[in-house]
Amino acid sequence: MSAKRVSGKRSGSGWRVAVLGGGAWGTALALAMLRAGHEVRLFARDAETVAAVARGENPRYLPGIRIAPGIAATSDIAAALDGADCVLAVTPAQSLRAVLAAAHNHVPREAPLVLCAKGIERDTGALLSSIVEEKLPGNPVAALSGPSFATDVARGLPTAVVVAAREAELAAELAARFSAENLRCYSSDDLIGVEIGGALKNVFAIAAGAVTGAGLGASAQAAMVTRGFVELRRIGAAFGARPETLMGLSGLGDLLLTCSSPQSRNFAYGLALGQGKPLAGLPLAEGVPTAGIAARIAAERQIEAPIISAVAAILDGKVTIDQAVTALMTRPLKTETDI
Numbered sequence: 001m002s003a004k005r006v007s008g009k010r011s012g013s014g015w016r017v018a019v020l021g022g023g024a025w026g027t028a029l030a031l032a033m034l035r036a037g038h039e040v041r042l043f044a045r046d047a048e049t050v051a052a053v054a055r056g057e058n059p060r061y062l063p064g065i066r067i068a069p070g071i072a073a074t075s076d077i078a079a080a081l082d083g084a085d086c087v088l089a090v091t092p093a094q095s096l097r098a099v100l101a102a103a104h105n106h107v108p109r110e111a112p113l114v115l116c117a118k119g120i121e122r123d124t125g126a127l128l129s130s131i132v133e134e135k136l137p138g139n140p141v142a143a144l145s146g147p148s149f150a151t152d153v154a155r156g157l158p159t160a161v162v163v164a165a166r167e168a169e170l171a172a173e174l175a176a177r178f179s180a181e182n183l184r185c186y187s188s189d190d191l192i193g194v195e196i197g198g199a200l201k202n203v204f205a206i207a208a209g210a211v212t213g214a215g216l217g218a219s220a221q222a223a224m225v226t227r228g229f230v231e232l233r234r235i236g237a238a239f240g241a242r243p244e245t246l247m248g249l250s251g252l253g254d255l256l257l258t259c260s261s262p263q264s265r266n267f268a269y270g271l272a273l274g275q276g277k278p279l280a281g282l283p284l285a286e287g288v289p290t291a292g293i294a295a296r297i298a299a300e301r302q303i304e305a306p307i308i309s310a311v312a313a314i315l316d317g318k319v320t321i322d323q324a325v326t327a328l329m330t331r332p333l334k335t336e337t338d339i
């Protein structure tokens, strides 16, 4: 790691952090970075969000939460990235490629690009780290993931996340710099494992919401989440993720959070699906595009992932929830340990 990155370009311990994305999570992370002692620039593409953050709010994405002064919001991506020591990419997974296309000429050389979105690119099956490696080949890539609702983090409620990079030293440095009183960052050198956990838990959160919405009961819910976790581990193993990473904050931790709370937008999406309510206009549910591509990846690699396939088929309107449940319940019996 370069000496420049260790010490930061600015004097003192604070970095200049650029946050790309003025939605719920981008704004919450901007606040978290401010609390951790950094100078924060927030890129939001719409002028309305920029003006709102300057007023101390973001009513569209974080209604009712006061945004502390000190975040410099801008819709000029070059200005947001100017002199950044570190860049957080916090737009939806399916927008990452477009955002990096707009950003790549302005990202300072060597600044780590920290992925904060959770998903797999729908059209290509690419993990987000591989998109960064393609678009910003000179910049180190990292990922921040774990159980962390934007509203909780924005309010300063305590939680723990994991920051991963292929280089353990970089992961540890980022974790140290991002941690603050109420945000405890663990570090990991299993970048792929952290990415896979964060991306796939969203698919099971949709399934969990659908189970609740369809009134299938708490037992079905626990059985689905447990067997879903087996699928997450199978796919993770195929990508080279370490099992202990998937047992950690970005896998099991986030699965527990989002499969149990309607505060999760993916759970809420599944809930509406299960209740037969309209889905149009619901907030971002990253598990929707990820379900389809994860089902395709599983099929291509011959990985057994019946719950992911069922979620994808339900979302595509190919089967009903009832039909999917019957198909899952009548699969050939097997030993539980046969993952």
Ligand SMILES: NC(=O)C1=CN([C@@H]2O[C@H](COP(=O)(O)OP(=O)(O)OC[C@H]3O[C@@H](n4cnc5c(N)ncnc54)[C@H](O)[C@@H]3O)[C@@H](O)[C@H]2O)C=CC1
Pocket: 021, 022, 023, 024, 025, 026, 044, 045, 046, 061, 090, 091, 092, 093, 095, 098, 099, 116, 117, 118, 119, 148, 149, 150, 151, 284, 286
């Ligand atoms: N909201 C949460 O609690 C958490 C969200 N995440 C992840 O963070 C990512 C972003 O989620 P949120 O901020 O919650 O979504 P959001 O829907 O609240 O905001 C998305 C933001 O991205 C912007 N955006 C979309 N496409 C863009 C583009 N092409 N160029 C520039 N800006 C663009 C939108 O204008 C909006 O400001 C997702 O992958 C999500 O899974 C991760 C942890 C917690």
Ligand SMILES: O=C(CO)COP(=O)(O)O
Pocket: 118, 146, 147, 148, 149, 150, 202, 205, 254, 257, 258, 263, 264, 265, 266, 267, 284, 285, 286
């Ligand atoms: O990933 C999250 C919390 O860790 C947020 O989940 P939702 O996108 O389902 O709201």
